[in-house]
Amino acid sequence: MSSRLILLALWSFCMVTCCLAQNSTVETEEEAMAYLNKYGYLDMTGGMPNTEERRRALEYFQRFANITMTGVLDDETLVMMNTPRCGMVDMNSPADMMRKKRYALGSRWSKTELTYKIINRTPDLPADEVDRIITESIEKWADVSRLTFTLVTSGDADILISFAAGSHGDDGPFDGPGGVLAHAYYPSSNAIGGDAHFDEDEDYTDASSRGINMEWVAVHEFGHSLGLGHSQIEGAVMYPYYTGYVPNFQLNSDDIAGIQAHYGENVGEPEDTPPTPVDKCMTSITMATRTLDGSTYLGNATHLYRRLTDGSIPDGYPKVIGVEFPGLPTALDAALFYPPNGKTYFFKGSQYWRFRNQRMDRGFPRPLSDWRGLPNDISSAFIWSRNGQIYFTKGDEYYRYYPGYGVLSYYPQPLSQWDGLPSDGVDAAFQWTNARTYFFKGSEYYRFNDRAVTVDQGYPINTATAWLGCDSDQLVVGPTSSPTTSPAAGDAVVLAPSMVAVLFSTIAAVFYSFQ
Template sequence: MVTCCLAQKNRVKNEDQAMAYLNKYGYLDMKGGMPNSQEMKTALEYFQRFANITMTGCLDSETMAMMNTPRCGMVDMDSPADMMRKKRYALGSRWSKTELTYRIINRTPDLPANEVDRIITESIEKWADASGLTFTLVKSGNADILISFAPGSHGDDNPFDGPGGVLAHAYYPSSNAIGGDAHFDEDERYTDASFSGTNLEWVAVHEFGHSLGLGHSQIEGAVMYPYYTGYVPNFQLNSDDIAGIQAHYGENVGEPENTPSTPVDKCMTSITLATRTLDGSTYLGNATHLYRRTDGSIPDGYPKVIGNEFLGLPTALDAALYYPRNGKTYFFKGSQYWRFRNQRMDNGYPRPMSNWRGVPKDISSAFIWSRNGKIYFTKGDEYYRYTPGYGVTSHYPQPLSQWDGLPSHGVDAAFQWTNARTYFFKGSEYYRFNDITESVDDGYPINTATAWL
């Protein structure tokens, strides 16, 4: 049985303890005895690569600090060959169904019972929002995922070790009675929306990822990254987490247009800016203001002036682009562009558009197409395909009319959403483009304001 444990104690202080750590998490196989110096060096390099730190092959201070960082106790690799895989989500076993039940057996006294229930429900629903899964809370009897809080030995041959050690563990889906269950160490002090104590939401979302069959990711911003991050305001699944859960269970067929609508007269009637950010937010705006969308709703206080949300940006932007490979969001206007990590501008911006070789100034939209991972820009009735490091592909621009179902005279904004569909905005309407069939889905265009805002 595979179990996941979130460990927080600083335990590695010397080479022997480092060796035990590497063995525990799958970087070193000590079944045949003590490793030689080359095997130890290779194991350290594997660990450093997985942790995204400098690969020295030595037990240096950076490596020691990473080993003593709060983390999940599930192995990172089943074998060294796993290091050859792409730095992304890993998949374990999966449920053979998509309609799952969960039951909260008991609750920590650290928080009011209704708050615990809310956090647990919101945590598990994050995975439902991103996938084809649905969850039903049951009050009694058996359930696919049983959730409990207990200290020390609690009946599963994986006892907790008191405060500050193992925080929680969960089991991959299986036919065994314990498959999918998540256990939380009651010796910890669980908190909500606080940087102190142990943030219950983060731990719960991570553990439920394992309950659904996800292994560890090497992407630092992913919740399935092995290392505990604590409280994260406006916490969202990373695109890598979403890709993992959808690889197991498909995407959520519910679209943003199915959410409760806002009267049109209280919304922007047209969108000229659309993008995402690393923290999971979706932004839709016009020349002066923008809305932020999180968890399928608009937080209080929006719309905001563009420069108040993204300090340093001008108004009347041409386009925006979220690039998942580096977690950056780019904004374009005229002959300049800006680069942000979430809502913070990187140093040294704005920079000239000439850095994007072959891309014209005054573009209309920018997006990544999931079919090939390339960056696309539109300007008027033409589009450009761009490859980082090389520039615009030869024989471009091409007529936008090649995109079946889109308005051939141009679009106002575009972006790729979390469901791997590309959304194009024109006037007061938007088009959902199916990147698999390479055509606009049936039933589009749809009114933007009532569907998104």
């Protein structure tokens, strides 16, 4: 017997206050199949599954639980099935097993300011301790996201919290001590959406290895109340199995990535974060990109402007990054609009996000290792109209990337090869609608003539003045003019990439689905 199996067996045997009631113990194959059906690994609406269906469901469960995938109901599998856990399903369908072992997303709230109400309290702990634990547990999610929570004592609330035993008015009756510890419901328009129910038959404790640690269960269930599914990462609080009391308990990076994918990163402003620009002026640009709807976005670490196709900036800008693009964190490294598939990609550290206009695609963020050969913490990304290829910069170097293949073997190359650009690196870059490439550095920008392969004469120009309309009675002055320089010729000329480049990019988008 493996050391893991021994530990799990001892855990199940020795947890006096958590030992399972007889009616929730899984011992027979029929009980195991009912368990797999309950948690989404098996569909028994048509009766008892055949041998192949049972084997496959057991493998799904074993993979999710991070135990040996045997496809048979062995001792290790029985131990896991008899481990106290959350009552929410692990899988909506067997197809979920195709995703990587990470957080899962359900529905989300359409707002970030939420209320919660404690309907009743467990007698296991003093009432003020219960209130403190619940508040601290829900605030853990607020600390790492744009969510805010307000405790209300009267009227309705978004999240209702209650303790009950056995049948308690929903379709998920509790099963006595052990087994299912609690369950919660994803956000929805239904009256029960977001609510969290705790099994009163458990012995809830605080800061003790005895009984069931209420903080862990509460943080887990509130994750469901906010739209997170179960994670296969054992160290994550959204792992479905109770792992016991952990002193100084904190969210796992997987939990944080999940909640930020739904609601964005906490936008509290540390000392080194640029303040919110309130006068239609942003002194420096660290991110520049376009989207399928024709919008142009220019932003810093926390906020961004949206520039429409007619050159105007709509009212209400600048906006926090996560407000315009729900699920994006702040302090992004770079962004890239890829016309062949109409997607916009955002990069930060070792992850990237993919959007269609302002809506994030399912399954993101993903690891940057998907982009073969690309380093973490890139500085900028753009498509060069001269050849239609994708380029990235990092510091004083640049990389050339082919979809479906990766970074070419003889890269990176010195950025100094781009005539007229700062040789020590740029902060942002993108190809604009005139097929020129614009590079941003500090408070200035450079317009690169992709045909002549050099920076156009008269550049750099002040970014805030030319792109954002600062120090002007008109909100926007086009990037072709500035109070400090006359318009440079050629902005109205659309320089098309070569037919070979267009063909290659199109083929890559179709056959490689481009990340």
